[in-house]
Amino acid sequence: MQSLSREELIVVLPADARFLMDLSLYKKTDRYIRQAHAGTLQPGRERIIADKREQNGRRHKNLELRLRGMMAAAPMLVRASELDIAGEDVQERIVKAFQVLVDKVYVSLPMLQGLSYSEADISKAATADTSLFAAGDSGLVEAEQELLNHVQAQARNGVKVSVKGLVERFGSKPYGWPTTAVLCLAASLCAKGRIEGRSDGTPLEGAALGRALQNSHLLGNILLSTAASVRSASGSLNAL
Structure with a gap:
């Protein structure tokens, strides 16, 4: 892959069709809620929108947890070389990985x-x-x-x-x-x-x-x- 030789950090997430489906559903529901609020809502429809917003909020939290889990174990590559950065703290892993990228690109x-x-x-x-x-x-x-x-x-x-x-x-x-x-x-x-x-x-x-x-x-x-x-x-x- 050409992208493997670029000066960028690549995080390889596992293939997860269910995650992509849930993410797509979250985005569609969020867009629907935003569009619905652009007009005047009847009381009954307003309750439906509120329920959808609450459900979508829970969906968002679930997606975030799943994504953090995938990123905590995901291989990370810089210039086609896999980085040896362990740990479950996703933010810490990403920060360390970017530091490796900086060290390799800005050698001076x-x-x-x-x-x-x-x-x-x-x-x-x-x-x-x-x-x-x-x-x-x-x-x-x-x-x-x-x-x-x-x-x-x-x-x-x-x-x-x-x-x-x-x-x-x-x-x-x-x-x-x-x-x-x-x-x-x-x-x-x-x-x-x-x-x-x-x-x-x-x-x-x-x-x-x-x-x-x-x-x-x-x-x-x-x-x-x-x-x-x-x-x-x-x-x-x-x-x-």
Whole structure:
């Protein structure tokens, strides 16, 4: 099956013709009750509708219990591989299964080291004397280095990366990084002097950079350049 190779969670429920019949009856009865209430009901017909609603309520509870029972024992697949997740708590099984799916699809998500960031952290990251990231020997954490590598690669091709493009790239596979995390990383690289952000030709730094990065409407106008390319361009202009 083609769906087995897709990046999705598949829950294989057992074939149960009786369950499908009862589910169909529930849906038909629910639609009938809704349509009946759209008009004026006579007292006798109103009692009939009330009885049907009560019966259908019991049918719904019964269907839910049966479905939970089936899902508690149902095989779950991710990329054609069956997951070994036991337990009768359906919600817990599904949550664990989706975590496996996330781990397989967003393989670069661990670069964030499980940390989460808020909008308030963007301004902090843009300040040179504040560090949100515990740096390694290079002075950068792995996620910062990954982002810097991308900006440098684009710079070698003469391309300036917009912050919006950065968010889109690192928000998709194989990264799956939240927008706030990408913005904090970009702000931190600017604060450390590794890249420079400009909006309409005007350099952005410190508080001004933090405010600009928190304005979603401006992200497409904020262009990032490596510090080396900025110095090279300035030197060429001075030589003229």
